Amino acid sequence: MTVRCGIIGCGVISDMHAKALSHHVDAEIMACADLVQKAAQQTAVRFSIPQIYTNPRELLHNGDLDAVVICVPPKWHAEYFLEALAEGKHVLIEKPLAMNLAEADRMVDATMAGNRIVGVALIHRYLPAYRILRDMIRGGAIGRIMHSRISLGCDMYNDTRFRAPDEDPRSWLVDRDVAGGGILMSSSVHFLSAISYVLDNVHIKSVDAKIRRLHGEAFPDIEDDIDLRMELASESEFVLHDSWVANQPFQVDFTGDHGRLTASGPNWSCLKVSGICLGTVPDSYAKNMNGTEFRDGKSHRSDISQSCFDCLIADFIQSINQGVPAVDMPNIIHARNMQAVIDAAYRSGVKGGAEAIHWQFEAAREAQ
């Protein structure tokens, strides 16, 4: 069945969703909305979208639409999301899910009360490197995981959103009232999500956060450099360093009692997996090992970030057509739990010391 979709928010990220939807055989983009008419018009022209709105509510009330994709800044996520569900739409929403945990919980309640498909664009799980790491760890390649770590940094102060926020319409990123926070909300949420996915949706139990405002004079309201140490239910720990100040390559490390695995690269979308595995390497990866690099033997598109959105859209449309959420699609409970980690990190940063996380288990897991 063709799923008739509308897009709310016609900025940079909506383009990735629109491209993916326009290539999908079972999807059609029927409408788009943006407060800025020119933005809506440009998207409509680029993707041959027949209807445009400057009032997103009119799109939400359009009875011809089956699904909406919400691509506005976080401040409006909960409001549009709740209205979309009330209108009976399936919803794909951008990250971070909400401005805080209380909002996220309201969004979960509304989802659970209905029967619509909901997906969240925590797309990093669609990166080939994370799938390789997950398969290898599940297969026992490095034994029991004792320690995991992600570190990365990119100097955002060269970006016009930071350099000249008054001139850049996308500078909502440095406005806590619109973005909900700084680097934790906009960037780190992806890496929390990725680690939870690689370790099989592991429960993060507590977080101890060091939250810095290294450019606090210019941007006193947003954190731009963080260190998080998390206790995991699997009796191991996860450490994250994420920075908008220091330029440093992307590195992911897992240390197990039978070896270690590393994924590294210049940025999050170009990761190569290598390691020393004294456990059982799944057959498919052993065969595709090239030197020290583990590959999955599939051919991957050069535009890795677009391919993540293609996978997400494919899962979303398949979920709607089959009436059940695709297994790997980032779901609302997962996104809500990531918000719980972020809220706890902010509390920890203020008070000092570890903060417990109010985790919510997915229904299937609770029954186990």
Ligand SMILES: NC(=O)c1ccc[n+]([C@@H]2O[C@H](COP(=O)([O-])OP(=O)(O)OC[C@H]3O[C@@H](n4cnc5c(N)ncnc54)[C@H](O)[C@@H]3O)[C@@H](O)[C@H]2O)c1
């Ligand atoms: N999944 C990812 O990897 C990823 C990457 C970047 C951004 N994002 C998320 O996507 C969302 C949008 O980010 P972006 O980079 O595209 O921002 P953007 O500034 O490029 O685009 C946002 C668009 O929304 C419009 N808008 C703002 N408020 C609105 C409202 N109340 N109603 C309707 N339209 C409104 C703006 O006019 C703009 O055209 C954010 O939640 C952001 O966190 C996700």
